[in-house]
Amino acid sequence: MTTPIALTIAGSDSGGGAGIQADLKTFSALGVYGASVVTALTAQNTLGVGMVEPASPAMIRAQMSAVLGDLDVRAIKLGMLGDAEAIDAVAAELPDDMPVVLDPVMIAKSGDALLRPSAIRSLRDRLMTRADLLTPNIPEAACLLGARDATSEDGMIEQGRALLELGARAVLMKGGHLAGDICPDLLITPGGVLRLSAPRRATRNTHGTGCTLSAAIAAGLAQGKGMAEAVRAAHGYLQGAIAAADGLGVGGGHGPVHHFHAAWHG
Structure with a gap:
C-alpha cells in the first residue's frame, strides 16, 4: 500500500495553531503523511x-528540491509566502504535474500582515496560474482583484469568476466575513458553483481555519479525491474542528x- 503524501509550503507558527503546524496536524488527522517547506519563521x-x-x-528551493526529489508527493498546499522573493523561489521549483492548492495568506487572525503589499502582483502572476484551487477569504479576494470586499453571495460569485x-482553475470563496448566522463557502469552477454552508459558531477559537481548510483539501487530493469531493470532505472536517475548539x-x-x-478530546 502506498502512503499518500502531501507537501505544505508555508510559514511556521510558533504557537502551533496555523501555518506549517496546522497543516501537518491536518494531514495527520486525515491519514496523509505530511512533508514541509518552511518559508518563514x-x-x-x-x-x-x-x-x-x-x-x-535558496533555502526554500533547497527544501523543495530535497522533498520532491525523494518523496512521492501527490498534492501541494501553498500558504504564507511573505514576499516576492519567496514566491519566485517556489514558482521556480513547483512541478507542473501535481495538484496545487493556493491559500493566499495575507493577514493573520490577529490582524498582523503576513504578505508584503509589493508581493501581491507576484502572487497573481507567478502562482495563480499554477493553482488547481485558490482559497481566498473575502478580504483576500478583494485584495487580489483590487476591488472592494464582497458583501453578498452574488458578490462572492462575481469575484470568484x-x-x-x-488563471486559477477553481476558486473556493470563503464567506466567513459575511454578516449573518450562516457562513457560506462557494466552490466556483468554469462549470458552475457548489455552495457549502455551516452555522456561525459563537467562538473566538478560529485561529488557523484557513490553513486547516486548504490543507484538508490538499490531503483529499493526495488521496485521489476529485476536487468537489475533496472540498466537501475538508469543509466537514473543519466544521468539526471548529465545533470542538473551545474544548482545548x-x-x-x-x-x-x-x-x-x-481522535482525542481537550
Whole structure:
C-alpha cells in the first residue's frame, strides 16, 4: 500500500495553531503523511505576531528540491509566502504535474500582515496560474482583484469568476466575513458553483481555519479525491474542528481549532 503524501509550503507558527503546524496536524488527522517547506519563521501566539523572519530563496528551493526529489508527493498546499522573493523561489521549483492548492495568506487572525503589499502582483502572476484551487477569504479576494470586499453571495460569485479569469482553475470563496448566522463557502469552477454552508459558531477559537481548510483539501487530493469531493470532505472536517475548539483551552487570545477532534478530546 502506498502512503499518500502531501507537501505544505508555508510559514511556521510558533504557537502551533496555523501555518506549517496546522497543516501537518491536518494531514495527520486525515491519514496523509505530511512533508514541509518552511518559508518563514514567525514569533507568534494566540495574541498576535511579534516577529517574522523569512527563509532565504535558496533555502526554500533547497527544501523543495530535497522533498520532491525523494518523496512521492501527490498534492501541494501553498500558504504564507511573505514576499516576492519567496514566491519566485517556489514558482521556480513547483512541478507542473501535481495538484496545487493556493491559500493566499495575507493577514493573520490577529490582524498582523503576513504578505508584503509589493508581493501581491507576484502572487497573481507567478502562482495563480499554477493553482488547481485558490482559497481566498473575502478580504483576500478583494485584495487580489483590487476591488472592494464582497458583501453578498452574488458578490462572492462575481469575484470568484474574476479570479478564474486571472488563471486559477477553481476558486473556493470563503464567506466567513459575511454578516449573518450562516457562513457560506462557494466552490466556483468554469462549470458552475457548489455552495457549502455551516452555522456561525459563537467562538473566538478560529485561529488557523484557513490553513486547516486548504490543507484538508490538499490531503483529499493526495488521496485521489476529485476536487468537489475533496472540498466537501475538508469543509466537514473543519466544521468539526471548529465545533470542538473551545474544548482545548489554548492561549488567551484567538485559540486554535481542534485538529484531532475525532481522535482525542481537550
